[in-house]
Structure formats: C-alpha cells, structure tokens
Amino acid sequence: MSLSISLTVNGDRCDVDLDDPRVTLLDLLRERMALPGTKKGCDRGQCGACTVLVNGRRINSCLTLAVTLNGAEVTTIEGLAAGEDLHPVQTAFIEHDGFQCGYCTPGQIMSAVGLIAEGQAGDDAERIREGMSGNLCRCSAYHGITEAVQDAARRMASADERKSA
Amino acid sequence: MTVAKPLPHDAARLHVTGGARYVDDLPTPPGTLHLAFGLSAKARAKVTLGLEAVRASAGVALVLGPGDLDPMPDCSPSAHDEPLLAMGEAFYAGHPLFLVAAESHLLARKAAAKAEIGYEELDAILTIEDAIAADSRFEDGPRVYEKGDVMAAISRAPHLVEGRVLVGGQEHFYLEGQSALAIPTEDGGMVVHSSSQHPTEIQHKVADALGRAMHDVKVEVRRMGGGFGGKESQGNHLAIACAVVAARTGRPVKMRYDRDDDFVVTGKRHDFRIDYRAGFDGEGRCLGVDFVQYCRCGWSMDLSLPVADRAMLHADNAYLLPAARITSHRLKTNTQSATAFRGFGGPQGMVGIERVMDHAAHVLGLDPLEVRRANYYREAPVAASEASGGSISGKMKGQPLPTADLAGRGSVKVETGSGKATRYGGAHSRVPATAENATPYGMEVTDFILHEMTETLARDCEFEARKAAVAEWNAANPVLKRGIALTPVKFGISFTLTHLNQAGALVHVYQDGSVSMNHGGTEMGQGLFQKVAQVAASRFGLPMERVRITATDTAKVPNTSATAASSGSDLNGMAVKAACDAIRDRIAEVVAAELQAEPAAIVFEDGQVRAGEASMSWEEAIAKTYMARVSLSATGFYATPGIEWDRIAGRGRPFYYFAYGAACSEVVIDTLTGENRILRTDILHDCGASLNPAIDIGQIEGGFVQGAGWLTTEELVWDGAGRLRTHAPSTYKIPACSDRPGVFNVALWDGANREETIYRSKAVGEPPLMLGISVWSALAQACAACGPNWPDLQTPATAEAVLAAVGRARG
Numbered sequence: 001m002s003l004s005i006s007l008t009v010n011g012d013r014c015d016v017d018l019d020d021p022r023v024t025l026l027d028l029l030r031e032r033m034a035l036p037g038t039k040k041g042c043d044r045g046q047c048g049a050c051t052v053l054v055n056g057r058r059i060n061s062c063l064t065l066a067v068t069l070n071g072a073e074v075t076t077i078e079g080l081a082a083g084e085d086l087h088p089v090q091t092a093f094i095e096h097d098g099f100q101c102g103y104c105t106p107g108q109i110m111s112a113v114g115l116i117a118e119g120q121a122g123d124d125a126e127r128i129r130e131g132m133s134g135n136l137c138r139c140s141a142y143h144g145i146t147e148a149v150q151d152a153a154r155r156m157a158s159a160d161e162r163k164s165a
Numbered sequence: 166m167t168v169a170k171p172l173p174h175d176a177a178r179l180h181v182t183g184g185a186r187y188v189d190d191l192p193t194p195p196g197t198l199h200l201a202f203g204l205s206a207k208a209r210a211k212v213t214l215g216l217e218a219v220r221a222s223a224g225v226a227l228v229l230g231p232g233d234l235d236p237m238p239d240c241s242p243s244a245h246d247e248p249l250l251a252m253g254e255a256f257y258a259g260h261p262l263f264l265v266a267a268e269s270h271l272l273a274r275k276a277a278a279k280a281e282i283g284y285e286e287l288d289a290i291l292t293i294e295d296a297i298a299a300d301s302r303f304e305d306g307p308r309v310y311e312k313g314d315v316m317a318a319i320s321r322a323p324h325l326v327e328g329r330v331l332v333g334g335q336e337h338f339y340l341e342g343q344s345a346l347a348i349p350t351e352d353g354g355m356v357v358h359s360s361s362q363h364p365t366e367i368q369h370k371v372a373d374a375l376g377r378a379m380h381d382v383k384v385e386v387r388r389m390g391g392g393f394g395g396k397e398s399q400g401n402h403l404a405i406a407c408a409v410v411a412a413r414t415g416r417p418v419k420m421r422y423d424r425d426d427d428f429v430v431t432g433k434r435h436d437f438r439i440d441y442r443a444g445f446d447g448e449g450r451c452l453g454v455d456f457v458q459y460c461r462c463g464w465s466m467d468l469s470l471p472v473a474d475r476a477m478l479h480a481d482n483a484y485l486l487p488a489a490r491i492t493s494h495r496l497k498t499n500t501q502s503a504t505a506f507r508g509f510g511g512p513q514g515m516v517g518i519e520r521v522m523d524h525a526a527h528v529l530g531l532d533p534l535e536v537r538r539a540n541y542y543r544e545a546p547v548a549a550s551e552a553s554g555g556s557i558s559g560k561m562k563g564q565p566l567p568t569a570d571l572a573g574r575g576s577v578k579v580e581t582g583s584g585k586a587t588r589y590g591g592a593h594s595r596v597p598a599t600a601e602n603a604t605p606y607g608m609e610v611t612d613f614i615l616h617e618m619t620e621t622l623a624r625d626c627e628f629e630a631r632k633a634a635v636a637e638w639n640a641a642n643p644v645l646k647r648g649i650a651l652t653p654v655k656f657g658i659s660f661t662l663t664h665l666n667q668a669g670a671l672v673h674v675y676q677d678g679s680v681s682m683n684h685g686g687t688e689m690g691q692g693l694f695q696k697v698a699q700v701a702a703s704r705f706g707l708p709m710e711r712v713r714i715t716a717t718d719t720a721k722v723p724n725t726s727a728t729a730a731s732s733g734s735d736l737n738g739m740a741v742k743a744a745c746d747a748i749r750d751r752i753a754e755v756v757a758a759e760l761q762a763e764p765a766a767i768v769f770e771d772g773q774v775r776a777g778e779a780s781m782s783w784e785e786a787i788a789k790t791y792m793a794r795v796s797l798s799a800t801g802f803y804a805t806p807g808i809e810w811d812r813i814a815g816r817g818r819p820f821y822y823f824a825y826g827a828a829c830s831e832v833v834i835d836t837l838t839g840e841n842r843i844l845r846t847d848i849l850h851d852c853g854a855s856l857n858p859a860i861d862i863g864q865i866e867g868g869f870v871q872g873a874g875w876l877t878t879e880e881l882v883w884d885g886a887g888r889l890r891t892h893a894p895s896t897y898k899i900p901a902c903s904d905r906p907g908v909f910n911v912a913l914w915d916g917a918n919r920e921e922t923i924y925r926s927k928a929v930g931e932p933p934l935m936l937g938i939s940v941w942s943a944l945a946q947a948c949a950a951c952g953p954n955w956p957d958l959q960t961p962a963t964a965e966a967v968l969a970a971v972g973r974a975r976g
C-alpha cells in the first residue's frame with residue numbers, strides 16, 4: 001500500500017510517499033528526510049526527546065503517525081533558527097548551560113517553545129517545571145533548563161511588547 | 166588565563182541547533198545492514214532455536230546462531246565469560262540468543278520476533294537469598310578487609326546497633342541508547358563508531374572477534390548522550406556484532422537497542438543487601454562495626470569485582486572506625502550482568518555506614534548529625550598563610566519554608582541560587598600521616614576537610630533552627646511529617662586497578678597557529694572536552710576558539726583507559742598539559758634569541774609570546790618555529806603518582822586523594838499515602854580549585870538528583886520468573902524537572918587540592934551522586950517522627966516503602 005501526503009517541514013513543502021501507514025513522524029524525519037536533530041529516546045511517548053511542533057503545538061513525534069499529517073506544518077530543531085540568528089530559546093539554553101550531554105536538548109527546546117506559545121507558564125519557575133516535566137533529562141540539567149525557559153519567556157514577552165507598542 | 170572559568174559545554178551551538186551528531190545520527194553509507202538480537206524469555210533454560218522463519222522474513226540478509234560463529238566472540242571486559250550469543254543455555258531473561266541482519270532496523274526486529282524458540286527450563290538463581298543458599302558466587306569465597314579486633318570491640322561496647330539495609334539497583338537510562346556502526350575498510354580493516362566510554366576496549370574486543378591485530382581496528386567516539394558507567398562495557402556486544410557481520414558481508418552494519426531491549430539486555434547498578442552489627446558508646450562514638458555486603462552481580466563477571474571492592478572501600482565513608490570488618494560476597498545470579506554506574510559500588514557501601522549512623526542516633530536518642538560529627542576522621546589543619554572559609558552566601562541564608570500546604574506543588578516559590586554559587590575554602594596543610602587516622606584498608610587520611618565543610622553548611626542552611634522548626638511542625642501536624650538530615654561524602658579518586666591510572670594526549674599546532682587537540686577521554690556530557698581544551702588554551706595563552714576539540718580516536722591516542730572513576734579531567738588534563746608544555750619548550754628555544762631571554766623565562770599569554778618587554782604574536786612565533794624546522798606536534802603522557810594497592814589483602818593507598826561534599830535535605834511525607842517530596846536541598850561540594858565552576862555545579866546538581874532518584878523513585882522490579890518488569894520510563898521513574906527540590910542551593914568549596922592535580926582541581930563526576938543520601942536519611946527522620954520505633958526505611962524509599970516504615974515506627 002502506498003499513501004501520499006504533503007506537508008511543510010521547516011518551511012519547505014514536501015510530498016512524501018509512505019510505503020507503510022505506520023511510519024511515525026519521528027522516523028520520517030530521521031530516516032527519510034535526513035533531519036536527525038530530533039532524537040529518539042524511548043520511541044514510546046515517555047521521554048520527550050522527540051518533541052517537535054506541529055501547527056505550532058508541541059507533540060511527541062514518535063507517537064504521531066506521519067500519515068495523519070497531510071497539510072500540516074512541522075517545525076523541528078533544525079528549523080528553529082532564522083539562518084545564523086538563533087531563536088531566543090536556543091540562545092537562552094546556551095547562556096544558562098541548559099544541558100550536559102545534549103541528547104534531550106532538541107526536545108527540551110521545542111517543548112519550551114511550545115510551552116511559551118501556550119502562554120500558560122509566564123516566568124513562574126514552578127509552573128515551568130511542571131510544564132517541562134514531560135521532557136526527561138537524565139543528566140538532570142533541570143536547573144539550567146528552567147532558568148533558560150524563564151529567561152527566554154521574559155525576553156520574548158518584552159520583545160512582543162515592544163512590537164505592539 | 167582560560168582555566169577556572171565558567172564556560173558552557175563544548176559544541177553548545179551544535180546542541181541547540183540539532184547539529185550535534187550521535188552515533189545513530191551519522192549518515193549511514195548506502196547498503197548499510199541493521200541488526201537485532203533475538204532474546205531469551207527465560208531466566209535459565211536450555212534453548213533450541215528454530216530460525217527458518219527468521220531467515221525467510223522480508224529484507225533479511227544474514228542470520229547467525231551460536232553454531233554459525235566459530236570461535237564465538239567474547240564480549241566480557243574481564244573474565245572471558247560473555248559469549249556474544251548464548252551457547253545452548255540462556256543465563257538470564259534478555260540473554261541474546263541469535264543475531265539478525267536486515268535491510269532496516271524495523272525489518273531486523275520483525276524478523277527476530279519470528280523465531281521458534283524451545284526452552285527447557287532449569288532452576289534459576291534470581292535473588293541474593295537464592296544465591297546465598299546455592300553458594301553461587303564469583304571468586305572462591307568472600308573478600309574481607311579488617312582493621313583491629315572487631316568482635317572484641319563490639320562485645321565490649323555499651324550499645325549494640327544491628328540491622329539490615331537493602332540497597333536497590335539503578336537503570337542508567339542514558340537518554341541516548343546503546344549504538345554502534347561498523348564500516349569495513351580496505352585490507353580487512355574496520356572503523357567502528359560506538360557510543361562507548363571505553364574506545365580502546367571496543368577496539369581490543371572487536372580485533373579479537375575478527376581475529377585481527379588491534380591496529381586493524383579504529384574506534385571513534387565524538388560524544389555520547391549520557392553514559393553514567395552504562396557505556397563502559399555494555400557497548401561491547403553491539404560493536405562486536407556489527408563488526409562480525411560487516412566482516413562477513415563486506416557491508417557497513419549498524420545496531421541500536423530499542424529502549425525496552427536496552428533495559429532488558431544491559432547491566433545496571435548492583436543491588437546489595439548489607440547486614441550490620443556495630444558497637445557504640447553513650448556519646449555516639451562508634452567503637453567497631455562489622456559489615457557483611459551481599460552484592461548481586463548477575464550472570465557474568467563484567468566489572469563486578471572492582472565494583473564490590475569499591476563498596477568495601479567506602480564502607481567507612483567519612484568516619485574513623487577504630488575497628489572494622491567488611492566482608493563482601495559477590496553473588497552470581499540469573500539476571501542482567503550488573504555493571505558500572507556512577508560511584509561504582511561506592512554509593513552502596515556508603516549507604517551502609519550512613520544507615521548505621523542514623524540507627525545508632527535513634528538507639529542512643531542523639532542527634533544524627535552529632536553522631537556523624539563525633540565519628541569524623543581527623544581534620545587537616547588550616548594552613549596558617551591562607552584564610553579558609555568564605556563569606557556566607559546570601560543565597561543560602563534565610564529562606565524560611567512556607568508552613569502551609571507543604572504537599573502541594575508550587576508551594577515553594579523561592580529563586581534558587583545555584584549556577585552562581587558562592588565559593589568557600591582555602592588551603593589546608595597535610596595531617597601528619599598516622600596509623601590512627603587510617604581507613605579500614607590502611608590508607609592514612611591526610612586531607613580531611615569535612616569538619617569545616619559541615620560547620621559551614623550547617624550554619625549557612627540554618628540547620629539547627631530548621632531542625633527545631635521541623636520538630637515543631639511534627640508535633641503540631643498528624644498527617645504530614647517533615648524530616649531534615651545533613652550527610653557527608655568522602656569519595657576516593659583513582660581507578661582501584663592501579664595500572665588504569667594513565668592517559669595519553671596528542672596536540673598539534675598548525676602553521677596558522679590554530680591548535681588541534683586529542684586525548685583518550687570521551688565526552689558524555691560531563692564537560693571533559695571543554696575542561697581539557699581550557700587547559701590547552703591556557704598553556705598556550707590562547708582564546709578558546711583557537712583550540713579545536715576532536716573526537717576520541719584510537720588511531721590518534723592508543724591504549725587509553727575508560728572514561729570512568731571520575732578521572733577524566735585529572736588524567737587527560739595532565740596528559741594534554743604535558744603535550745602542550747613540550748611544544749611550548751620547543752617554541753621557546755626557537756624564539757629565545759630574538760626575545761633576548763632564556764627559554765625558561767618566556768611566557769605565553771594573551772596570544773603573545775613574551776619575555777619581559779619583548780614579545781611577538783603567537784602566530785609569528787609559530788611561523789618562526791616552523792621555518793626553523795622544529796616539530797609543532799607532541800604527545801603527552803601522565804601516570805598518577807603515589808598509588809599502590811593490594812586488593813586481595815585490602816592494604817595500601819588505592820586513592821590519590823579524596824573528594825568531599827555535604828548535603829542537607831528537608832523532606833515532607835504524607836503518612837496516609839507515603840507520598841513524599843524534597844522541599845529544600847543545600848549542598849557544599851569540594852572540587853579543589855575548580856577548572857570550570859559552571860560545569861562543576863552542573864555535575865553536582867545532576868549527580869545529586871540522580872542519587873536522590875536512585876534512593877527514592879527508581880525501583881527495578883523483577884518478577885518471580887526473573888523477568889524485568891520495569892523496562893521503560895513508564896514503569897521506571899527517573900526524576901523529572903518537577904521532582905527537583907523546590908529550593909536548591911549549591912556552593913563550591915573551592916580550596917586547592919593538595920595533591921598536584923591539573924591546576925589543583927578535583928574530580929567531580931561521581932562524588933555528588935552520594936549527596937542524594939541526605940534525602941533518604943531525611944525521609945527516615947520523617948518516618949521516625951511518626952512513632953517511637955525504629956522505622957527501618959529501606960531503599961528505594963518509594964511511597965510504598967515510606968508507608969511501610971511509617972507503620973513500623975508506629976508499631
């Protein structure tokens with residue numbers, strides 16, 4: 001069986017033929033689109049390493065069947081920066097050293113971008129911790145991660161204010 | 166000066182843009198085959214394999230059973246007792262039985278599931294009790310380290326403290342699972358990319374498996390997505406399997422474990438049962454202690470002997486024991502082969518003595534911290550010339566916890582202050598080496614600083630006042646009970662296998678003045694590459710951008726030891742320094758005449774090569790050295806001095822020095838459910854003169870959280886048939902972002918190491934893990950607040966375990 005879908009990945013439109021309807025978005029990205037920045041930690045929706053944005057919302061790409069994404073807009077870690085300019089969350093992760101081994105980092109960053117967009121956490125550390133608790137970090141870089149998200153949220157909020165002012 | 170700076174991890178930009186490549190991210194060459202193991206479902210059984218359906222499955226290129234490999238490759242790091250595939254008999258549930266190579270990872274797994282496996286079950290030895298009953302063990306009998314007449318000391322003591330503590334295992338759960346990629350090269354050579362802490366061992370084992378010399382195999386490791394000891398030997402199987410299939414088929418071969426397989430196949434932290442008998446006087450001084458450690462090693466030897474040794478070597482932790490006996494049984498069971506895990510047995514040994522301290526305090530009605538202090542080793546005197554002890558950190562002072570709604574998330578809203586920690590410390594001179602201040606294995610403790618560290622931490626975290634507040638709270642509240650505990654860590658630094666304490670490095674300076682650096686250590690997130698690059702940049706007086714860090718490569722630096730035992734920066738930093746200094750000396754010889762100075766007077770700083778007023782740029786000096794036909798490349802080598810150890814007799818100096826730390830944790834438990842939470846943790850940890858405070862603080866926080874996880878939520882459950890039932894993050898709970906203490910302060914004790922380590926720093930990878938013991942001890946205090954009896958809290962202190970302990974306390 002062959003299924004065709006068409007979706008946008010990091011701004012590029014892609015037409016994809018799927019030979020198996022069970023292919024996950026994660027495998028599609030890693031194995032067929034040469035985008036290995038999104039990581040496979042558990043492949044069963046329990047670690048958050050594979051977090052990407054689909055239509056602006058954060059999801060576990062290992063639990064999402066590619067076939068359901070016809071017409072969707074997908075953003076991965078590779079598509080977050082605007083050319084050489086890092087996204088504020090990426091900059092904050094460097095400044096606050098929000099990682100050790102880095103394996104969870106792409107998922108953490110995409111999750112943080114999603115969380116900030118949800119507008120729920122503000123810069124409340126406690127709520128950020130809750131909101132990020134689906135992204136495991138075995139190195140426990142949680143302190144830097146929380147600070148990075150807090151800082152990025154603040155910076156993005158004030159940039160927005162400046163824009164709307 | 167580029168050392169002692171809080172620089173971020175290397176490759177930071179790559180990490181945040183998804184550009185950092187791990188083994189599974191490397192582009193696979195066309196034609197790559199993918200592997201999967203077929204696993205035993207039974208803990209112990211004679212096995213017959215029906216593999217026709219596997220061979221016929223779609224996309225399968227090759228299937229190898231035990232009969233297809235002669236000789237059978239061995240994967241063991243020690244005793245040659247781990248054939249790649251089980252040979253007729255499976256020894257644990259998860260034991261690899263056969264190997265499938267297919268066109269994709271998924272096709273290989275699908276094919277493996279089609280095997281018809283016949284099992285004739287045999288009696289399995291699963292638990293410590295089973296193994297004791299069957300006398301199933303490694304080595305002929307137990308190892309015993311002894312100091313003084315322990316039986317006499319205990320029988321004369323006015324108070325006897327006796328009990329048992331079960332210490333749980335721990336799954337590494339490195340976020341990047343095990344993986345390897347083997348690529349055949351011309352003339353029978355093999356290049357292996359492996360997620361391994363020990364490239365030289367991969368090289369050695371792959372060469373053996375292929376029947377080739379080591380120079381035919383090149384192993385490369387750029388980075389790992391976490392290791393924690395789980396990639397010291399457990400990657401051997403994948404690398405060997407890939408290389409064997411690559412050699413047979415001539416095709417590149419890749420293997421990675423699915424997460425469940427990773428849990429089920431690979432070894433974990435050893436679980437222990439520790440029985441103790443100790444004699445105390447009325448003031449809380451220990452007169453003698455007798456430990457019997459039962460260590461569950463699993464089906465093969467792996468690294469169990471040195472792990473069990475290190476547990477014995479840390480049975481004293483920070484305490485001067487006048488008489489002690491430590492008996493260690495290394496038990497062989499039909500379970501995963503337990504392996505290295507951050508601390509390498511040390512944490513288990515330490516839990517034993519910390520339990521004894523808490524138990525003695527309970528029996529004697531004394532304050533547990535006072536009992537601990539009364540038993541500390543003697544303090545190294547403060548050097549008169551240098552002040553010791555810093556100012557009190559503002560961040561650690563005056564953070565009263567809210568008194569309402571302690572169980573609710575979000576109740577504690579205080580900015581935590583780590584990351585910009587205050588430093589303490591100062592120089593200490595050596596305690597005269599005396600037999601009286603010696604460990605149970607006869608090593609004199611000459612650098613002990615825990616008296617002062619404990620004092621500082623207790624003062625800054627307001628221990629006494631908070632202890633009183635906890636008691637008040639507990640008197641007033643019947644349901645939620647709080648507990649607070651301050652526990653110390655003294656951790657020995659060096660490989661206990663003395664010959665492993667060596668390292669090599671290779672440094673090139675190119676004509677344009679850029680520097681390329683390579684050493685035997687591997688990067689797994691601990692920040693080793695950055696720290697060592699800081700050393701190189703500092704030796705040459707260059708900014709960090711001028712130094713390129715390259716992947717660990719057995720073709721560049723040979724015969725390396727595993728990146729383990731916290732030794733990475735100590736060993737590789739010194740080796741890189743040696744290489745840089747050799748190049749510096751040659752440059753100095755060349756430019757000395759022009760700068761009108763003795764070569765010895767030339768300094769390298771701020772991109773300049775200088776002698777007094779005269780100077781030239783680094784680039785100019787490099788050009789001159791090159792034109793003078795002088796080599797700008799050097800190797801460096803380092804071997805740790807002064808260590809000597811007889812592991813059979815249990816005598817000598819196994820460690821170059823000790824690293825110290827102390828943590829105070831406050832917890833709350835719900836006595837109706839056993840649910841519990843860490844409210845606040847304060848840490849003061851000794852990194853010597855820190856090479857990179859940001860990285861060190863990250864290691865301390867990460868180690869503490871991992872240690873607290875081990876002792877609280879991380880429970881491994883095997884069923885009666887020996888199958889691991891907790892084989893995914895859904896059932897095995899590691900700490901998440903929200904599990905970190907609500908208030909978390911980390912400060913560095915920044916006194917220089919008295920031993921001549923790299924820039925007088927201290928190793929930091931493993932010691933902080935044991936700071937997590939403070940959480941377990943605080944939980945025990947909270948349980949003890951529920952009733953008059955000894956709660957006998959076991960590990961891991963899950964909600965169930967806490968609830969049971971509350972019940973015991975109430976009687």
Ligand code: FES
Pocket residue numbers: 039040041042043044045046047048049050051060061062063
């Ligand atoms: S890989 Fe998707 S959640 Fe773990």
Ligand code: FES
Pocket residue numbers: 098099100101102103104105136137138139140141340390391690
């Ligand atoms: S940085 Fe290693 S898992 Fe998060």
